[in-house]
Amino acid sequence: MQSIDDLANVITELNPSEQQTLLDKVAQLNFQKGLHGLAEKYRARLTRQNQLNTPSEQIWIALHRIREEIAEHDYPA
């Protein structure tokens, strides 16, 4: 693997638009890495709670209930 200095030298050889594309890509990958980590923790908790394989119909029921409860609270008729 290249050292950080070597990598920096390679990057400075790129033109500005390529550097920007690279920075955008690195940011996107870092974001995805964070989101994957969160998904793993969420799935691990659901596994511990025996809820990871909950049928999607039940998840929909819960999502609809939560949605309507919040809406009724925030925007009463």
Add this chain to the structure above:
Amino acid sequence: MTTPPERWLLDTNVWVFGLRRDASFPGCAELLDRIGTFSILIPLQVLKELNLTLAESEMREFYQIINQYPEFIELSWEPVPPDRVRFYVEQGCRKGDAVIAAHAEALDVKIIVSENRQFLQTLRDLPVEIVNTGEAQTRLGWSLS
């Protein structure tokens, strides 16, 4: 960083099925994996729903991630005008879905991505378009080509 040109509102179900990596809705995880090629808005109603779905530590981590990337993700803590919620209810939305549509309208988001079939079938000929994750990916492929 460069802000992506497409700006969408991802419905709560896309987040939940995506983070669960639910096999019934593979498009949700696939779409989350492409955030950055499009930017997203998370309105108050979705934040509240996620807050009741994720554990406290998971929600904290969620905020930490999204706060690092304001170019990709915008949070809105603003409620919507009740008359716009009523408007979408009159169009046939359930109240909760009407709140989401009103958020999209108020924040000038033209596309809501959702797997909620009833929601998908409700809105026609309005400024807010609702698409499922498959249609969203097609759109993304088209816009990137």
